[in-house]
Amino acid sequence: MAEIEIPEALLVLERAAWAEQQQGRLTVPTADAVQTAVREHAAANKISRLAVEMELKRRVRQDES
Template sequence: MSDIEFPDDLIELERSAWTEIQAGALTVETASAVQAAVTAFAAETGQSRIDVEMALKKRIRHPEPEAA
């Protein structure tokens, strides 16, 4: 699941959503944009939407520590 190569625009959308969530200000527009982008990416790559969504959230919310 962590081997998914996400496009930059999808990563930025999820980062924006996570920032809004942490501020308690997630908008319907942001949430809808992320959901639509995740769904489209999953369809384009032939992957499960839930697997894509979980991997994307993990990457943004719980990033791997960078190697030294």
């Protein structure tokens, strides 16, 4: 499977959501912004939303290591 390109703007949104989640204060607007961006990116590139979300989460969490 080809590597999924994730734009920096989407990484920024996911990093913010992950930081909020770790602090126990993830807000609906933050989560919604991420999900909207994921859906739009997936649709624009004709790839699975789930594949985009999984790759996005992998990259953000891997950056912590």
